[in-house]
Amino acid sequence: MxxxxxxxxxxxxxxxxxxxxxxxxxxxxxxxxxxxxxxxxxxxxxxxxxxxxxxxxxxxxxxxxxxxxxxxxxxxxxxxxxxxxxxxxxxxxxxxxxxxxxxxxxxxxxxxxxxxxxxxxxxxxxxxxxxxxxxxxxxxxxxxxxxxxxxxxxxxxxxxxxxxxxxxxxxxxxxxxxxxxxxxxxxxxxxxxxxxxxxxxxxxxxxxxxxxxxxxxxxxxxxxxxxxxxxxxxxxxxxxxxxxxxxxxxxxxxxxxxxQFPDRNYQDSLEYHLVRARLLVHYAQSPEKAVEIFQTYRDGSSELPDAAVQYGLAVAYLGAGDTKQAETILRTLLEEHPGRITFQVTLADTMMRAGKLDDAITLMQDARQRNPGNYPILYQLAAVQYQADHAAEAAEIYRELTKQYPDNAGLWQKLSDAEGQARNIIGVHRARAEFYLLMGDREAAVRQLREAREKASPGTPTHEIISQRLAQISRNRDESPL
Known part of the structure; x- marks a missing residue:
């Protein structure tokens, strides 16, 4: 370069x-x-x-x-x-x-x-x-x-x-x-x-x-x-x-x-260090190496708070496939920090990977009642529902998330998968169309929407919504300032 x-x-x-x-x-x-x-x-x-x-x-x-x-x-x-x-x-x-x-x-x-x-x-x-x-x-x-x-x-x-x-x-x-x-x-x-x-x-x-x-x-x-x-x-x-x-x-x-600014007592949020711990695991040479690193951090040699060290170790164990160790640490953290969403979501992820799908669903449903609309909770609940073959329930949550975050291409992909598992073919085409639009492939998006419109009964609200979306895409192309 x-x-x-x-x-x-x-x-x-x-x-x-x-x-x-x-x-x-x-x-x-x-x-x-x-x-x-x-x-x-x-x-x-x-x-x-x-x-x-x-x-x-x-x-x-x-x-x-x-x-x-x-x-x-x-x-x-x-x-x-x-x-x-x-x-x-x-x-x-x-x-x-x-x-x-x-x-x-x-x-x-x-x-x-x-x-x-x-x-x-x-x-x-x-x-x-x-x-x-x-x-x-x-x-x-x-x-x-x-x-x-x-x-x-x-x-x-x-x-x-x-x-x-x-x-x-x-x-x-x-x-x-x-x-x-x-x-x-x-x-x-x-x-x-x-x-x-x-x-x-x-x-x-x-x-x-x-x-x-x-x-x-x-x-x-x-x-x-x-x-x-x-x-x-x-x-x-x-x-x-x-x-x-x-x-x-x-x-x-x-x-x-x-x-020149007045002195204050500034405190970091714990959440920052929990996210940092997740990424330290993500960029480690391997999950097993991350386990070794966070085990050494237990002696206080890291600038991370103790809760973040324990959490990073749990995430590392999870990446290494040791769901039992990860669950034990996460349950202890939740006892010390009741209701902390990051610990709840990661515990549900651990349960899901361990095959404890019903327990994971219950945990996330309870968390959702206390924190409606929370992105990590809804995302994890949808993932568990999908894993449990509750495709319709997963698709419903993904549809809610795509309304909140319409620019998130990954959510549209997951919605397409859930709609497919639920055998909602029209929903599959519509989700794929939005994904292709975000990726810049307007022609593929139009093809998906046309297929969806062909499968929708004329005169129904779904047929009309799809037709309106096609017209909107055409207008956006003609009116683009670029």
Whole structure:
């Protein structure tokens, strides 16, 4: 990969706060207004976001774990009320890569690599990266970059962004063909402008952190982690530092600004460390190796809280197929933390894998009564119902989830499977159609919907709904701003 293109990940869209303000007292920010003022319309920004998401779905492995996704959503929406966003309808993505990376692109798409959880040792550090990304969206930095590229269409930008994200996520040349095919030189033209936005995003991000009750010192602490990793890797500079090498003065500047905020008693949530434990297991060499690692953590040598160490060991045992050990640990954790959803959901998963399907269903149904609409609970309940050959019940839950999370391609796949097991052929075609749309295959989606319409009796509500969906797809294609 061209060395300049490799480094653009941080500067253009990953925005991992690698440049900090030199003057902490300067809080003046430009007024961007609405869709006027020369900026591209929010409709085009949304279309760019959709295009990037489709590219990522087709080209990258993503982490679909509902516990991880639910946590990411919760921490982002803890920050959102304090970010000056015009559009607060955000979509979350977790890329399955152990490298540190995060990104925000037009249309309200927020993403992280799984590796950010591995390297951010506290919730405050993790939240600092999310606050920085929200600041990029709030200040519409990408809209400004697009405005400067007079010869580039939003579709071209969408292709470049997807290619750069893909290259960063995979740490290979797999995405560079996308960039090269969409005016790669224009990316370099955007470099300096992106650098000027970093100071603004850092400053706004620190304010968001403080207002949300999170520790702004998480930002300089994250800088320190990046600096240490850069030293360890030697000449192989991490991608997020390729264009913005960290210096001690930059770390000092960010800490000075953080020091201007009042002292508070900041506490990490346990949930962050439980999610981090899950991903430490996920990225271990093997489940058996993860068991060894978490067994050694029991002596207090890990920065993880004790409950997270025990939980990580349970998840490792589960991955290694030792459901008995996993269940024992999880039941003990639930005695110490009654009603904690992550422990309940993981216990139900353990029971399911051990063949205790009725017990798992009962556990999740009870949890659902106390927490209706909770994503991890509903997801796990549907999985157990499907495993127990209760396909109709599973399909009903998946239909509920797809209404809540219509952009989740994995949910549509599971709905299609459940509808097939329940012998609802029309439902299979409709679910597959939505999956194909999310993957960017409009023709396949239309074929599925036409087959569904042929099987539906004319004049019935189902036939009319399918016809309306077909018409909507046609309109969306004709009206696309790209």
């Amino acid at each position: 061209h060395p300049r293109l490799k480094g653009l990940t941080a500067a253009i869209l990953l925005g991992l706060a690698t440049s900090v303000p030199a003057h902490a007292e300067d809080n003046t920010l430009p007024s961007l207004g609405g869709v006027g003022g020369g900026l591209i319309s929010e409709q085009k920004e949304a279309a760019i976001g959709e295009q990037v998401l489709r590219s990522l779905r087709r080209s990258t492995r993503q982490i679909g774990d509902p516990i991880t996704l639910d946590y990411l959503s919760s921490i982002v929406y803890r920050l959102v009320p304090y970010a000056p966003l015009q559009n607060r309808d955000l979509r979350m993505v977790v890329i399955d890569s152990p490298a540190i990376n995060a990104f925000a692109v037009p249309g309200g798409v927020i993403g992280v690599n799984g590796g950010l959880f591995l390297n951010a040792r506290t919730e405050q550090q993790f939240a600092a990266v999310m606050a920085h990304e929200l600041a990029h969206l709030a200040q519409r930095h990408y809209a400004r970059q697009l405005e400067q590229q007079e010869n580039m269409t939003p579709l071209t930008i969408a292709g470049m962004l997807a290619g750069i994200i893909l290259s960063a996520a995979t740490q290979s040349d797999v995405g560079i063909a996308t960039v090269a095919g969409t005016q790669a030189m224009a990316v370099q033209n955007m470099l300096q402008y992106s650098r000027s936005n970093e100071q603004e995003a850092d400053r706004v991000g620190l304010d968001i952190m403080e207002d949300a009750g999170l520790d702004p010192h998480g930002m300089p602490e994250m800088f320190e982690i990046m600096m240490r990793q850069s030293r360890i890797q030697g000449n192989a500079i991490p991608e997020y530092l390729s264009t913005h090498p960290l210096t001690r003065s930059r770390i000092s500047d960010s800490r000075n600004r953080a020091n």
